Amino acid sequence: MTRLAALGAVVCLTCPSCRDDSPVTERRDPSCPEVRRVAPPLANVAPEHEQLEYWLTRAEAYEPVDTPLLAPEEVQRHNIALGELIDGEPLGHADLAAPVDEAALLAQVGERLDYLRAKLGDGTLVDAKGKAIEADALSPFDQPDGLELLQQWRLAEALKPLRCGPYPEGLYHIPVDLDFDRNRCSTIRPGEVVQLLSRWPNGLFLARTPYALGWVTGKDLSGPLSPESLQRELARSEPPPFTRRALLTEAFSLLGAPYGWGGKDGGYDCSRFLLEVFGRFGIDLPRHSARQAKAGTFSVDVSEVRDLNEKRLLLEAAARRGIVLLRFPGHIMLYLGTTEEGIPMAMHAFSEYLTPCEGTELETVNRVDRVAISDLSLGEGSSRTDFLSRITHLTVIGRTPGPALAANAVLRPSAPMARPEGACRDSQSNAIFASPRRPHATQPLRVIATSERDPGIAALVLYGPNGEQVDAEERILDGPPFSRFVEVAQPMPGKWTAVLGEGDRTLACHRFVVASRAPRGPRRQPAGPAWATTRQWSRSTENLYSAFIEQLFRDPEDEDVTWTRLQEVIGDPKRNLLYDYRLQGEDARLSLEPDCADLPYFLRAYFAWKVGLPFAYRTCSRGRRDQPPVCDPAVFSNLDLQEAATDVGAFRSFMRRVAGTVHSSSPRTRPDEEETDFYPLRLSRTAIRPGTVFADPYGHVLVVARWKPQAVDDYGVLIGADAQPDGTVGRRRFWRGSFLFTPKTDLVGAGFKGWRPVGFDSEAQALKIATNAELRRAGRVKAWSDAQYRGTADDFYSAMEGMINPRALDPVRMQTSLVDALEESVQRRLSSVQNGEDFMRSQGYATIDMPSGAALFLTSGPWEDYSTPSRDMRLLISIDAVTSFASTVAAHPDRFGIREADRDNVVAEVRQALAEEIGKRTFQYTRSDGSAWSLTLADLVDRSSAMEMAYNPNDCAEIRWGAPQGTEEHTTCKRHAPEEQRRRMEKYRSWFATRERPH
Known part of the structure; x- marks a missing residue:
């Protein structure tokens, strides 16, 4: 808030509930007095709502009421941070x-x-x-x-x-x-x-x-x-523990206390009430409501949220993180929670609210003039509207936002830190890395901090050789794990210190030297291992790997972006946290072009090479109709000798061997197999971190790239990166149409997989690969788990959707998001079909051989490159997910925070939104004569049956987009698949009709 805006808050002070001072001239009916004194309890407040024990019981739904929300040292850091001067004055005391x-x-x-x-x-x-x-x-x-x-x-x-x-x-x-x-x-x-x-x-x-x-x-x-x-x-005495029970007890001790604007006659206005209550726990809130709204652990702007159900859900999400203050211009309240009926209520010191008079435009001022409990419907129908609609900010004093609110949360400033003079160390849980591996003054410096758990309010701070703090922009990734980094374009030579923490709380500290000139790279023996192993995989290096993956694919936001090859991404110093880490200009000398199955191996091996970690892989079978894929006991690794004169050359040679060995069945081994590169993970945000591999049952492989958090006005997204046979790399959002899954494990092990940990014994010069039993005992992030396979596919997707959007979603918005995802799938298919058309034209329309049986989906050559059976299977599943969503809402209204009484109306709104969205979304494809033809998504939905036989590149573009015979759209079609292929396609059609692809 600017100082000038603060002046308005000072003079307009606090808490008249936006008093209207305009004179009233119209004659008034006795039933519509100008002013009415309101005795307790207020409307919609039952006697039990004014009892402390009632709200202590209700608060147990958030967490045990005696759990400290802030420890004494956290309260101290909170006050120190708010006491820092901004424009010459502190936000706090x-x-x-x-x-x-x-x-x-x-x-x-x-x-x-x-x-x-x-x-x-x-x-x-x-x-x-x-x-x-x-x-x-x-x-x-x-x-x-x-x-x-x-x-x-x-x-x-x-x-x-x-x-x-x-x-x-x-x-x-x-x-x-x-x-x-x-x-x-x-x-x-x-x-x-x-x-x-x-x-x-x-x-x-x-x-x-x-x-x-x-x-x-x-x-x-x-x-x-x-x-x-x-x-x-x-001097301050030691305050009592800051818990929900203690806070509510103090607040209820003032229930009924008289109101006093600006503290008149010793009364309480809204901000004085909160200042006193929180002050008893040593928490120094500002005096005025507008500044109090900025003085929490974090705040969330909800001024643009028009849907009241959505706002209620936000209130409840905030309450799970701590004590919530509700602010609208001129007023601030203490949120108590919801009643058994789901009605949100608050305690606040306030003067008045308006009610409309029936049959006239006149309104009555209802004078409360005390600390009272009310629901948030006060003022409904009046010129000021109800309190819930007027709320613009939620302020939480307690824990940091968590995934339900992180996207829009504004954290309080961190308390300033001093450069550590004594011991300086980090840990596996909180680690700091400098890049390049030997920093020097002629190359930009990048310092990365990783945390296994949310570090709360913290900052990554650099101190240069002169001991002064370096002004560097901190960039924070979403996590988990929780990472951040800073960059210095021209670092000063000398001894540097990097600290992650806040105030007197140091989570990690790392000292390193920046050389005055670039060091020479190590010389390589002509025949030696692909790279030397100088580090071990650990929690800290795994966290760094996740940060590397997230930053690599993070931007641009909210765009369906595609890169022609992985090297475009790796070679971008803004994306690649380890760009030129080995000090050999190595990234400009690589040419990485993995396909779908290669992508996770290329990313993991690249990272291991950069940092000096062990890397291993196996030869695996592809599996058959009656036999799952299995891997050989023998292991290939970076210890294998490579004939190469340079470090980069050895890595290139190694990756060619990897690409020639691994394939799409490598990650699809059954979950209980031991001799594998991957193992199944439990379903949690901490386990499914960036870098995790997802294998669908039919051969497609993705790498988890980012958990984009749910926003106030947008849904959350789990983003995966994938590669195509032509080497292009893109991003996909998680949903049924892109992350295909089955819990059946007799012939395949689909789902989220972690890299099986590989250790290195330097004395024996041998690798140690973790077993399933060891991973079960490991617990935490590394734990082996078959939880993905215990329920149905619906259970799997429901669990994932709950993690992606931990706050119940507005179903109309969710329907729109599904249409968004369908539209992205169509855009990708447009490129694939056009690539096929271009290839056929370049080959004089020579017929491409069509494989038989399950090989239709997984082969090599032109059919693999230009047919779309796998893509079309996913597209049909996507259409089903989009068109059946309203039925899901009807069957499970609780998932979307919908009350039973509102279900039918909401379902009708969802169906209307579907019709409107697919009716207005259009795309164009190029017909055989070169002309453009426009379709809507609604047209495509209507053509679902035709799309069951639209994957053959020997057919014209019109057939591949389901053009009905005898229509103007179809008249330009001049090419058809051979009859023999069409007969087999008809035979295979049932796979597409039932949406079940053969193994």
């Missing part, structure tokens, strides 16, 4: 014992005076009689040339108004309501420390408390405090 920055204070005061002078000049602010302030009384609002600092500290001895401006009386809006003094920024309570900063010409003092700046009179103040007395007064 000021340190009254710290030296005063006179220039910053003068600037702050000057902006305040300018703002108030303008409001007084235009008549916005008047005195208690509704009259403008006399001109001669405005001189205290003149800008001072400087401040003569007093630096005195005193104690308040009675309730004392802290004035927003240098004027000793109240200021009001018209019509005047003496309950709302716009010149009362706060009320200082007895015993609070007041710092007198400067005497004003009219006898007032510019003063501040820890939470507010303003002007006071000299009345009801103690004598000056000695330095020793000041320290005693500012």
